[in-house]
Each structure stands twice: as C-alpha cells, then as structure tokens.
Amino acid sequence: MARPINEEKRQERRSRILEEAVVLFAENGYSNTTTALIAQGVGVTPGTIFQYFPSKEALFYAAVLEPLADIQAKSLACLKQEGTPSELIKNMVEEQFNHIYCYTNELRLVQYVLGQRIRFPELTQKVLESTKVMTDTIECVYAKGQLMGEFNKSFSPAMISRAYISLLNGVGLTLGKNIIHHPEWGNLKEHALYLFAPTQPKEKAREFE
Amino acid sequence: MARPINEEKRQERRSRILEEAVVLFAENGYSNTTTALIAQGVGVTPGTIFQYFPSKEALFYAAVLEPLADIQAKSLACLKQEGTPSELIKNMVEEQFNHIYCYTNELRLVQYVLGQRIRFPELTQKVLESTKVMTDTIECVYAKGQLMGEFNKSFSPAMISRAYISLLNGVGLTLGKNIIHHPEWGNLKEHALYLFAPTQPKEKAREFE
Amino acid sequence: MARPINEEKRQERRSRILEEAVVLFAENGYSNTTTALIAQGVGVTPGTIFQYFPSKEALFYAAVLEPLADIQAKSLACLKQEGTPSELIKNMVEEQFNHIYCYTNELRLVQYVLGQRIRFPELTQKVLESTKVMTDTIECVYAKGQLMGEFNKSFSPAMISRAYISLLNGVGLTLGKNIIHHPEWGNLKEHALYLFAPTQPKEKAREFE
Amino acid sequence: MARPINEEKRQERRSRILEEAVVLFAENGYSNTTTALIAQGVGVTPGTIFQYFPSKEALFYAAVLEPLADIQAKSLACLKQEGTPSELIKNMVEEQFNHIYCYTNELRLVQYVLGQRIRFPELTQKVLESTKVMTDTIECVYAKGQLMGEFNKSFSPAMISRAYISLLNGVGLTLGKNIIHHPEWGNLKEHALYLFAPTQPKEKAREFE
DNA sequence: TATGAATGAGTGTTCATTCAT
DNA sequence: GATGAATGAACACTCATTCAT
Numbered sequence: 001m002a003r004p005i006n007e008e009k010r011q012e013r014r015s016r017i018l019e020e021a022v023v024l025f026a027e028n029g030y031s032n033t034t035t036a037l038i039a040q041g042v043g044v045t046p047g048t049i050f051q052y053f054p055s056k057e058a059l060f061y062a063a064v065l066e067p068l069a070d071i072q073a074k075s076l077a078c079l080k081q082e083g084t085p086s087e088l089i090k091n092m093v094e095e096q097f098n099h100i101y102c103y104t105n106e107l108r109l110v111q112y113v114l115g116q117r118i119r120f121p122e123l124t125q126k127v128l129e130s131t132k133v134m135t136d137t138i139e140c141v142y143a144k145g146q147l148m149g150e151f152n153k154s155f156s157p158a159m160i161s162r163a164y165i166s167l168l169n170g171v172g173l174t175l176g177k178n179i180i181h182h183p184e185w186g187n188l189k190e191h192a193l194y195l196f197a198p199t200q201p202k203e204k205a206r207e208f209e
Numbered sequence: 210m211a212r213p214i215n216e217e218k219r220q221e222r223r224s225r226i227l228e229e230a231v232v233l234f235a236e237n238g239y240s241n242t243t244t245a246l247i248a249q250g251v252g253v254t255p256g257t258i259f260q261y262f263p264s265k266e267a268l269f270y271a272a273v274l275e276p277l278a279d280i281q282a283k284s285l286a287c288l289k290q291e292g293t294p295s296e297l298i299k300n301m302v303e304e305q306f307n308h309i310y311c312y313t314n315e316l317r318l319v320q321y322v323l324g325q326r327i328r329f330p331e332l333t334q335k336v337l338e339s340t341k342v343m344t345d346t347i348e349c350v351y352a353k354g355q356l357m358g359e360f361n362k363s364f365s366p367a368m369i370s371r372a373y374i375s376l377l378n379g380v381g382l383t384l385g386k387n388i389i390h391h392p393e394w395g396n397l398k399e400h401a402l403y404l405f406a407p408t409q410p411k412e413k414a415r416e417f418e
Numbered sequence: 419m420a421r422p423i424n425e426e427k428r429q430e431r432r433s434r435i436l437e438e439a440v441v442l443f444a445e446n447g448y449s450n451t452t453t454a455l456i457a458q459g460v461g462v463t464p465g466t467i468f469q470y471f472p473s474k475e476a477l478f479y480a481a482v483l484e485p486l487a488d489i490q491a492k493s494l495a496c497l498k499q500e501g502t503p504s505e506l507i508k509n510m511v512e513e514q515f516n517h518i519y520c521y522t523n524e525l526r527l528v529q530y531v532l533g534q535r536i537r538f539p540e541l542t543q544k545v546l547e548s549t550k551v552m553t554d555t556i557e558c559v560y561a562k563g564q565l566m567g568e569f570n571k572s573f574s575p576a577m578i579s580r581a582y583i584s585l586l587n588g589v590g591l592t593l594g595k596n597i598i599h600h601p602e603w604g605n606l607k608e609h610a611l612y613l614f615a616p617t618q619p620k621e622k623a624r625e626f627e
Numbered sequence: 628m629a630r631p632i633n634e635e636k637r638q639e640r641r642s643r644i645l646e647e648a649v650v651l652f653a654e655n656g657y658s659n660t661t662t663a664l665i666a667q668g669v670g671v672t673p674g675t676i677f678q679y680f681p682s683k684e685a686l687f688y689a690a691v692l693e694p695l696a697d698i699q700a701k702s703l704a705c706l707k708q709e710g711t712p713s714e715l716i717k718n719m720v721e722e723q724f725n726h727i728y729c730y731t732n733e734l735r736l737v738q739y740v741l742g743q744r745i746r747f748p749e750l751t752q753k754v755l756e757s758t759k760v761m762t763d764t765i766e767c768v769y770a771k772g773q774l775m776g777e778f779n780k781s782f783s784p785a786m787i788s789r790a791y792i793s794l795l796n797g798v799g800l801t802l803g804k805n806i807i808h809h810p811e812w813g814n815l816k817e818h819a820l821y822l823f824a825p826t827q828p829k830e831k832a833r834e835f836e
Numbered sequence: 837t838a839t840g841a842a843t844g845a846g847t848g849t850t851c852a853t854t855c856a857t
Numbered sequence: 858g859a860t861g862a863a864t865g866a867a868c869a870c871t872c873a874t875t876c877a878t
Binding site: 424427428431462466469 | 840844
C-alpha cells in the first residue's frame, strides 16, 4: 500500500531532476553543467541525483530523448488527424512554431547534440531516427497533397520536408528568447508554410499587394 | 641582434593552432576540448598554445570570430558586386551553400555559441552583431529587388532575410558531413532561392512540371 | 534527515588543516607550499582541502590571521588584569617571550607577510591593524606607569612600545628553534624588560654586579 | 684589447641583474619572482639571465649574500676604527640604522631567508656565519667597554649583542618604507644605544626630565 | 531513502631552462 | 653575446561518483 505513494513521489522527483537538467544542460552545455548544480536547482543533495539516474551521462540522455519523444508525438499527432493534407501541414507548422517557444531548452538540447555528432554518436543516431520518422511522415502527407493539387508538383517531397525541418531548427537557433514578440514572428510562421508551395495562397498574397 | 622576420612563422603557427581549435571545439564543445589535445593536434607541447593565445578562452573567441569575419566578408562581397538584385541574391545563396560545406566546423562553432547565449554572452553579442550586418544588407538588396519587380512585393524584407538565414543555419545543423552528395542537395539550394519568392522562376518551374 | 552534529568533526579537521598549513607555509613560504603537501600532512586527499577553504589563498589568510588573533588576545589579556603598570608589562613580556617559543611558526608567518607587503597588501593591512592595537595598549599602560613613577619619564611611550615590538620580532627571527635552551635566553628576556627603563630594577641589577 | 671593455660591460650588466633581483625577490619572495620578470626589469630577454648566472637559485644566492657581505664590511669597519668602545658602538648603531633605510630590500631578503631556514639551509648557514662575525665583534668591543667603565657591567656581552641585532632586525621588519620620516625614528635610534646600557647617558636623560 | 564528506583523476596555466639563429 | 620560441613538469582547483551514517 505504501509503495504506490512512494512510487509517485519518486516519479515526481525524477521529473523535477530531468526538468532542471534540461534547462542547465541547454544553457551551459554538458561538461559545464555539474551534477551538483542540478541537484542544487532541484533542492536535493549531490548524492540524490545518482539514486534516480545511474550516471551524469544517463541523465543527459534522458534529458535529450524524453522531451524529444514528447514533442515528436505531438507533432505527429497533428499529421494523423482528419483533414486535407494542406490542413494537416498547416496545423503542424502552427503546432511546431509554438513548440519553439514552449520547448526552447528541449530543442536547443537536441541541436546541441546534433552539432556535436562525433562526441555524442549514440544520441545523434537516436535523434536522427526520431527526425526521420518526422520527415518521412511529412513527405508522405506532402506527396498526397501534391496528388490532390494542394501543393506545387514541381518540388520533391523529400527536399521540401528537409527544407522545412531546417528552417524550423534555424529559427529556434537564430532567434532569441523573445521570438514570439518579434514583429516578424507571425510573418515568419506564414513563410514557413509558403515554403511548402501551396497552390492557393492567392487570397493571402493579394491582401499585401 | 633582433631576429629577422620569423613574424611570418609565428603567424603560420598561430593559424595552425586556430585551425585545429576550430575543428576540436566544434566536434567536442568548449569544456570537452583540452588545450593539450589541441596542442597535440598541432604537433606542439601543451605550453606552446599559451605563447600564441593568452588563455583557452581567448583561443575559443578567436576560433569563433575570426573565421566568421572571413565568411561574412565573402558573403557581403557577393552582394556588393555589379548586377541586378536577384542576381546578387542568387550568387550569395550559391556562395553560402558552398560555405556550409567548406566551413562546416566554423559554422557549427557559431551555432554552438548561439545555442548557449547565457554561457557566452559576449561572444553571442558579437556573433549577432555580425549576423545583423548580413541580414541588413540582404534586406536592403531585397527591397531594391522588390521595387524593380524581381521579388514578390507581398513579403517583408526583414522577414525574408531572417527566414533565409534561419534556413541556412538549419541546413548546416540538420545535414551531416556528406550533404553535398545528398541527392536532394541541389534542389535544397534552389529552394533556398525560392524562399525569396522571385517573380520569374517560371522557366525553372516549368521544367519540373 | 539532516545529519546530526558532525559540525564538531568538521571543525576538528579544519583545525588540523590550518595547523599543518601554518607549519608548511612558515617553513617553505606561500608558493613553495603545495596544497597537496598540506593535504598529505593532514592525511587526506588533495581535494579535501577545498571542502574547508575555498582557495589556497584563503587558507593562507586563515593561517596567518587566526593564530595572530589568538596570540594578540592572550597578550592583551595580560595587560588588562589587575596590577600596577610595571607588573602588567612584566607579565606581558613573560607571556610573549614564551609565545615566541610556542608559536614559532605562527609568528614567522606574520613576519613573512610583513616582509612582503607589496605582495600581500590586504594581509599586511590586517596584521598592522592587529599590531597597532597591541602597541596602543602598551603605550597606554606605559604612560600610566610613567605617571606613577614606575618608568623613566624621559622616553616617549610610542617609541618604547615600538622598540619593544621590534625587539620581540627580531628575537623570533634571529634565534633558532632552540632559543629556549640558549644560555642567554633568560638574560635576553630580562633585557627586554630593561628596554622599558623601569625605575627600580636596582635589586636585580645589583645581583649581577 | 677588446676584452677589458667587454668584461666591464659584463660586470655592469651582472650588477644590474643582481640589483633587480634583490628588489623583486625581496618584494615577492623566491618562487613568486620569475626570471622573466627580472629580465624584463633589467631590459633584457629571458635567456640572457642564464648567461650571467647558471640558475635562478644561483642568482638568488648571489642576491642574498653579495649585498650582505657589503653591509657587514661597512658595519665592521665602524668597529675597527680608532676611538673608545662607546664611540665605536655609537658609530655602528648610527651606520646600521641608516642601512635599514638604504638597504631595505637587501635586509628584507636576509630576513626572508632566516625565516625559512629549512627551505634554505645552506644560505641560512652562511647568513648566520656572517651574523656571528658581527655579534662576536660587537661582544668583543662591548666587553672592552665594560672593562673601561663605559657600559654597565651587569649585562652579558653575548646577550647584549644578540639583543641589539634582534632589535635592529625587528625595526627593519615592523616599520615600513617611510621609517625615516616617522616622528619616533630618531628616538628609536637612541634607544638602540640605550640598550647597550652606557654608563653616562646622563646628560641626555636630564634633558627630557 | 537521503545525505554530504571524501575521493582522485583530470585540466588550464606557469615558468625555469634550452638552443637554433 | 644576445635572442626568444619551445619545452614539459608541476600545481591549484574541479567534479562525478561513492558510501558510511
């Protein structure tokens, strides 16, 4: 009987540690983040960390992969709802550009890993696999959209999905904390959609002309 | 009395150290790169590094900023040649997408810094200043191009330049060593140009249809 | 939860480190004393030192100032007891000449600092402040003694206190480990008292004549 | 023919190095003084030092012993002039108290060595031998003075000479750069003489009463 | 289960000394 | 003779990890 409650507490504390780890690893990098600092942020003593994660490395892995899985799941969910391909893509772009804001640190961490592939080969591998699922799904939806005449047929779906993911990553990287409040933020999001070359962005386009 | 011009030799060795530093910092991050490793890579003993750079930090600064200045200079040169705005932009895109390949490590290093702004505030500042010069110049050329009817007038130049820089960064980040040989590489480069919404990509577009 | 009172153990170990540091700093100087050597002397590993003192410099400061405070307190106590000024001075001289023996290293350390004022400006400052309290008190007691006719009125108290402190320091410096067993030790101590020019050292003086 | 001139230049430069070394060793201690700093002070390059002294240690030895020999010679000369013992002693005190001012650094260096006997056993040995010559001579003169009735016969010459040397050392140590301008400086010098317990300081003493 | 003191290998940096020029 | 770049051993300090309490 006592167990379930304890188990709950354990999970809660584990989450707190992970949360703190994400922030600190993202801000300071792996080596420059001490386990003691993470512990301090969580409000526990240095030894405690090692009761939840076998090593600093394991904690880092979890800090990178667990949030990524969450984010991917949400993004994929957008593409698996009901709706025309162009609607799905639009929803996904919307969702992901919001992620950039909500999950800044989580995404930075992923980029941090991708930037140092040789250093973190195993993690890079997993992150790329996860990204591949994403691009594959986008490609699939996009190709369907092309067939339905919703997207310009002259572009290769593989290229389009890569270009979009690149833009998404680049936006997170180049823009600072206050992206959302940037005057160009809304336009940038729309331009991400433009990248997909939808066939009728006419109504929109006219407004500006 | 005074030794002749070994100033030349000094510069040469300094460059060798910087070069090695760029590679190792980019691959392993700041803390995980030991000065001894850099020295070893160059083929000198640990102490020698400090005859050329006062500290590891100073070496890192130089490794980030000096190549960046080079790259920026080359990119800006493209935009200041003779030609119509659309030609200039096209040249720049061409030039920069090649940079991604030649200067992989140099660019990764810049992204590494931007990913950890709190950790490297001074460097971030300088990198952003450097980037601003770039985006400002692009904006300027782009606006001129819009007036001349070469680009779609419905997009804000500020947004366009940001979107392009983001894409550029994202491409460097998401794609691996062998980008150039990737089947989609050529298409991706063209799509970067498409992002600028030129008004006559017609001839091209037709080919694929 | 919180461990009980190992505060006691901490203090004990801190004292052991300080003690060892005093000995080694006094014998070898600051730079030539490695923290590893101190650790070894205490019987702990190098890292442990830094759990008790934030830096080698801080340890040095403590090694200089803490014992000095102790010694000063004991000396001042002599001058604040009941008794005529000449009795107080006599007690103090007695007490301090014994200190030279017991606290050889502690005093050497103080002299080491005073000898390198430019190198240790902050410490010098504090040591001089501490010394000033001592000379001021001696002056005060001495002046009272002069008024009561116990000391020769022709000498300035400020000069006398300085001369005494100088002699005391010089004795510590010039004489070696085995001062106490030196045949002139007893006489030297008495001569320190003679320096104060008491008006009735007659009985004593006669003995020798 | 060319040789003598070069030899002269060599000696001059050697002296300059030694001079600079005395100042820096006295101010910063042995380990904290780099040979490069000495070289810089002299205005030569690091390697040059080693053309005049085989090692840093040898330079230190010379910096301690050579000036000491000078000072001792001058002091001893005072005691070997014509005159009554009390006159000789008086001259010597005068001479030495001036040394404290002129040779601050040279004397500090000697005290620095004496404070770290275990670290510099050989040097300590030589310094003590040199000091012994001094105290022995003083004892000798003092004893003669006692026989002639110039000094109080109740004090042991051995003790008196030690007390004086101690005071001398202590004065150099406790007082700062501006001793000479200190209001008590003159009185202090006189009190050093008082320490010898001359039999007719009466005229002086009366003045103050 | 949490604690937090101890560990000890690892890193940036310094510096006396050498030696080719 | 003077130079000054290179050397490489040494040291202060850090930090992931352990373990007795």
